[in-house]
Amino acid sequence: MNVARTESPPMRNGQQGAFGSPVIRVDGLRKTYNVPERESGLRASVGSLFRRQTKEVVAVAGISFDVAPGEVVGFLGPNGAGKTTTLKMLSGLLYPSEGEATVLSHVPWQRERAYLRQMTLVMGQRNQLVWDIPVADSFELNRAIYRIPEAEFRQTRDELSELLDLGPLLTKPVRNLSLGERMKCELAGALLHRPRVLFLDEPTLGLDVTAQRRIRGFVAEYAARYEATVLLTSPYMADVEALAERVIVIHHGSLLFDGGLGALVERFSPHKTVIVDLEHAGDGFERYGEVVAIDGLRATFRVPKADAAAVTARLLAELPVVDLSVTDPPIDEVIDTVFTSGTEPVVEAVPELASEVVPVSEPVPA
Amino acid sequence: MIDLLHLYRAEFKTTIAGQLQYRGYLVIWLIGLILEPVIYLSVWSTVAISQGGAVDGFTAADFAAYYLVALVVSQATFTWIMWEMEYWIRQGTLSPLLVRPVHPIHRHIANNLTFKLLTMAVVVPVVAVLSIVFQPNFTISAWSAAAFVPALAMAMALRFAVEWTLASTAFWVTRVSAINQLYFVVFLFLSGYGVPLALLPGPVRVLAEWLPFYRMLGFPVELLLGRLSMNQVVYGFAAQLGWLAIAVTLLNVMWARGVRQYSAVGA
Numbered sequence: 001m002n003v004a005r006t007e008s009p010p011m012r013n014g015q016q017g018a019f020g021s022p023v024i025r026v027d028g029l030r031k032t033y034n035v036p037e038r039e040s041g042l043r044a045s046v047g048s049l050f051r052r053q054t055k056e057v058v059a060v061a062g063i064s065f066d067v068a069p070g071e072v073v074g075f076l077g078p079n080g081a082g083k084t085t086t087l088k089m090l091s092g093l094l095y096p097s098e099g100e101a102t103v104l105s106h107v108p109w110q111r112e113r114a115y116l117r118q119m120t121l122v123m124g125q126r127n128q129l130v131w132d133i134p135v136a137d138s139f140e141l142n143r144a145i146y147r148i149p150e151a152e153f154r155q156t157r158d159e160l161s162e163l164l165d166l167g168p169l170l171t172k173p174v175r176n177l178s179l180g181e182r183m184k185c186e187l188a189g190a191l192l193h194r195p196r197v198l199f200l201d202e203p204t205l206g207l208d209v210t211a212q213r214r215i216r217g218f219v220a221e222y223a224a225r226y227e228a229t230v231l232l233t234s235p236y237m238a239d240v241e242a243l244a245e246r247v248i249v250i251h252h253g254s255l256l257f258d259g260g261l262g263a264l265v266e267r268f269s270p271h272k273t274v275i276v277d278l279e280h281a282g283d284g285f286e287r288y289g290e291v292v293a294i295d296g297l298r299a300t301f302r303v304p305k306a307d308a309a310a311v312t313a314r315l316l317a318e319l320p321v322v323d324l325s326v327t328d329p330p331i332d333e334v335i336d337t338v339f340t341s342g343t344e345p346v347v348e349a350v351p352e353l354a355s356e357v358v359p360v361s362e363p364v365p366a
Numbered sequence: 367m368i369d370l371l372h373l374y375r376a377e378f379k380t381t382i383a384g385q386l387q388y389r390g391y392l393v394i395w396l397i398g399l400i401l402e403p404v405i406y407l408s409v410w411s412t413v414a415i416s417q418g419g420a421v422d423g424f425t426a427a428d429f430a431a432y433y434l435v436a437l438v439v440s441q442a443t444f445t446w447i448m449w450e451m452e453y454w455i456r457q458g459t460l461s462p463l464l465v466r467p468v469h470p471i472h473r474h475i476a477n478n479l480t481f482k483l484l485t486m487a488v489v490v491p492v493v494a495v496l497s498i499v500f501q502p503n504f505t506i507s508a509w510s511a512a513a514f515v516p517a518l519a520m521a522m523a524l525r526f527a528v529e530w531t532l533a534s535t536a537f538w539v540t541r542v543s544a545i546n547q548l549y550f551v552v553f554l555f556l557s558g559y560g561v562p563l564a565l566l567p568g569p570v571r572v573l574a575e576w577l578p579f580y581r582m583l584g585f586p587v588e589l590l591l592g593r594l595s596m597n598q599v600v601y602g603f604a605a606q607l608g609w610l611a612i613a614v615t616l617l618n619v620m621w622a623r624g625v626r627q628y629s630a631v632g633a
Contacts, residue, residue, distance in 0.1 A: 091465050095629045109629065116467040127462035132384040144376035145468050147369050 022066035023197060023229040024090065029099035031060040031085050031253075059085040061253035062099060067231065072223050074240030074247040074261070075233040082253040083233040084123070087199045090231070091121035103197055117146055120195040122203055128189030129174045135185045136170040139192060146193035153192065159225075160188040163218050180211035187215065191222060198223070200232040204239055216242045237328070272308040273327045274301045279320035288315055297322075373468060377476030385484055396488050399441060406560060407433035407500065422565050430502035432562055434493050435587045440559060441489050442482055442518060443525040443582055447474055448546045451533035455628065464625065471530065471621075478526070510592045513599060517586040520606040525582040527613035534617070537624030558584020564593075578609040 034054040060082040067073055075083050088094040090101060092108035092115065101108060106115035121127075129138040143153045161167060164184045169177060177185065187203065200219065204212040220243055223230050234240055240247055240261070247264050249257040257264055274289070278297045285291050288311050289303040303311045308326055315321060385392060410433075411426040419425055424432070454460040454470075463470040497504075532549055536542045554560040555570075557579040563571055574580050585602045588594050594602065 088461075093461055093464060093629060095626065111464065113467040116465055119465075121462075121465050123461070130380050130384060133380050134383075137380055137383060141376045141380050144369075144373040145466050147372075147467075 023069045023071075024065075024067035024101070024103050024231065026066070026086075026090070026101045027064050027099055028062050029060055029064070029086065029089060029101055030058075030062040030097050031082070031089060031094060032097045033057045033059055058253050060089070060096075060250075063250060063253070063255045064099075065248055065255065065258055067229055069229055070223070070227045071246060072220070072230040072232065072244045074244030075231055075250070076237075076240060076247050077233075077250045077256075079235075081250045083250060084201055085253075086250070087121065087123070087201050087231065087233065091119060091199045092116065093121070117193060118195055119197040119199065120190040120193070121199045121201070122187060122190045123199075123201040128186050129182070131175050132173055134171050134173055135166070135177075135189075138174065138185075138189055139170075142189055142192050148193055152194075156192055156194055157188075160191060163221055164188055164214070180207050183207060183211070183215065184218075187218065194226055196226075196228055198228055198230045198232075200230065202234055203232065204234060204236060212236065212239065213242075219243055269329050270305055271302050271329070272305050273329060274303050274308065274312060274315070275299070275325045275327070276301075276315055276319065276321050277323040279322050282319060370472070373472060374476045374479075377473060378480045381477045381480035382484065385481060392485070396485055396492075399444075399485075400437060400489070400492055403433045403437040403440065403559070404496065411500070424562065424565070425503065427501055427503035429562075430497075430500035431504050431591055432587060434496055434500070434502050435590055436559060436583065437496075438489060438493060439518060439521065439583055439586050441485065443522045445474075445478055445526055445529045447526075447530050448533040448536075448542065448549075450474070451530075452536040452542050455536045460628065464628075474530070475526070505592055506590060507592055510590055514586055514590040517589050517603065517606070520603070520610060521582045521586050524578060524606055524610045524613060527610060527617050528578060528582070531613060531617045531620050534620040534624045537620075537627045553579050553582075556580060557582055558587065563588075578605075578613070581606045581609055 033056070035057050037053050037055040063082075063086065075086070077083050085094065089096050090103055090108050092111045095109045104115060104118055106112055108115065128142065129135060130141065139153075139157055142148075143150075148156070161170065164187065166184060166188060169181050169185060174182060174185065183203065191198070198219075203219070204215050207215065216239055219230060219232065222228060223243075230243070232239065232243060245261055246259065247257070247261055248255065249264065257267065273292070276299050278299065281297060285294065285299050285301070289301040289307070292300040292302050294300075301311070312324060312326060315324065407429055410421065410424070410429040414421050414424060414426045414429060420428075454463070460470070463473065529549075532545060533542070535545055539545065555566075556574040556577055558574070563574055563580060563584050566574060574584075581602065585594075585606070589599060589602065
């Protein structure tokens with residue numbers, strides 16, 4: 001197996017870090033599902049009435065990792081990698097098929113109240129809030145559920161409202177909120193009891209860029225303020241980059257990488273994709289780097305990361321460039337390629353996902 | 367305990383706020399609820415009158431009293447958990463409830479009681495109006511009225527526990543509506559709702575007295591109307607207690623296994 005442990009988990013100032021006992025401890029955790037399986041057609045349908053065939057699907061294939069107090073860890077992997085299943089096991093929703101885990105010294109799937117009161121799971125959009133009543137009333141309900149003392153509740157609610165800018169939303173019924181507004185309120189509702197451990201499953205999914213940034217900033221702020229330990233999954237690399245110093249990559253249920261974010265990017269995307277739009281057609285592009293595609297007036301190059309600045313400078317100087325962008329390849333794609341081929345990642349250009357679109361008149365960042 | 371009371375108060379408030387947003391739905395629901403016993407009452411009254419005033423000792427006025435009290439008891443004891451649980455499980459909305467430090471049953475009990483309180487405000491005047499129309503023969507003594515209160519409370523608890531237990535089959539069975547349907551047919555005939563137990567054929571009546579359904583509806587009704595002997599009342603309370611103990615035990619077992627099943631197949 002292709003597991004890389006490039007460095008020990010990073011420590012945060014003033015916290016126990018790797019030397020304290022881990023908040024989350026996962027050892028050989030494995031989850032398989034028995035999925036009913038039958039062929040199509042009437043005969044198979046009738047047959048399945050009597051004989052149910054099931055197929056074993058491995059969602060998590062035995063993973064181990066520790067998370068130290070106060071760490072924010074990004075949990076990466078393509079769809080179906082086993083991220084959500086792992087979060088569900090750690091939050092107590094799923095029984096594992098094999099392996100052990102403790103969170104805050106509790107075995108999650110025993111669902112002890114003392115544990116549930118100290119953690120939160122944010123998954124999807126409709127968890128915390130009651131659909132038909134104003135947000136503030138849902139918060140009151142959570143106060144009763146988590147037995148939050150009045151003064152502490154008010155303080156936390158006001159802090160969360162301020163951090164997330166909830167003021168005008170609190171009096172609106174949940175069903176009248178937009179997706180982004182609802183997610184902000186969901187998050188606040190999930191944090192009123194000041195959980196020490198946060199499991200966030202794609203908290204920014206479906207949100208626009210501004211809202212994503214807002215949620216990201218908020219999670220970072222919360223984690224720092226309350227010294228919370230966060231395990232976060234996201235399909236957006238930007239979330240993980242902004243929040244986590246450490247990432248755990250799983251794919252097909254197995255641990256692929258566990259280490260610092262820098263090491264991950266180095267390891268999995270040693271290349272950048274450079275896309276230029278030209279004023280008129282040209283040739284001899286090979287001298288700038290590997291040409292991935294030429295589509296009309298648009299040329300796409302794959303350039304070693306270290307050369308990206310030099311290459312873009314040369315492109316700008318030597319070609320009639322109208323527009324230029326430098327992108328990191330989508331991380332899921334890179335990881336996928338790495339895992340399936342077992343060789344160096346092959347970077348494919350995806351212009352829509354350009355992370356930095358640089359106008360020609362401005363200096364190109366390195 | 368104080369925390370639990372606090373939780374119930376918060377659930378009351380949210381349920382009331384939520385329910386009041388659907389007044390139209392509430393009214394339609396209530397009409398259906400009221401219409402059902404009124405239909406049985408009309409049918410039996412007609413039969414009584416056509417048979418020269420009484421069926422097995424039940425006059426039209428007795429039927430009216432029986433069904434008006436049955437309406438109140440049925441309204442107080444019914445639950446919708448068998449639909450709700452299926453929805454919770456199918457839609458995955460059970461998951462967020464499971465990661466909270468309270469048993470989901472509290473939410474349902476609180477919602478149920480709130481809904482009952484809200485709808486009682488309509489049911490009581492309706493019963494008053496129906497009393498004027500049907501001229502029931504209410505012969506209620508002080509002691510039967512006093513005994514009615516715990517009998518009704520036990521009936522509510524029993525029906526809640528039985529229906530919660532049945533609802534838990536949704537953990538294993540994909541479509542529980544068939545089970546629901548069967549349950550309601552059995553309930554209709556053996557609880558005393560469709561037919562007062564006294565009018566059932568002998569063996570069926572004995573069966574009905576042994577099974578729990580009558581303890582959830584017919585027993586408190588007949589108790590209030592003074593149709594039961596002291597022996598029957600004492601036996602009735604004992605039966606309620608016994609069935610409640612069984613139902614609560616089953617509920618706990620089914621729920622624990624169900625949640626385990628839910629957690630195994632992908633919550």
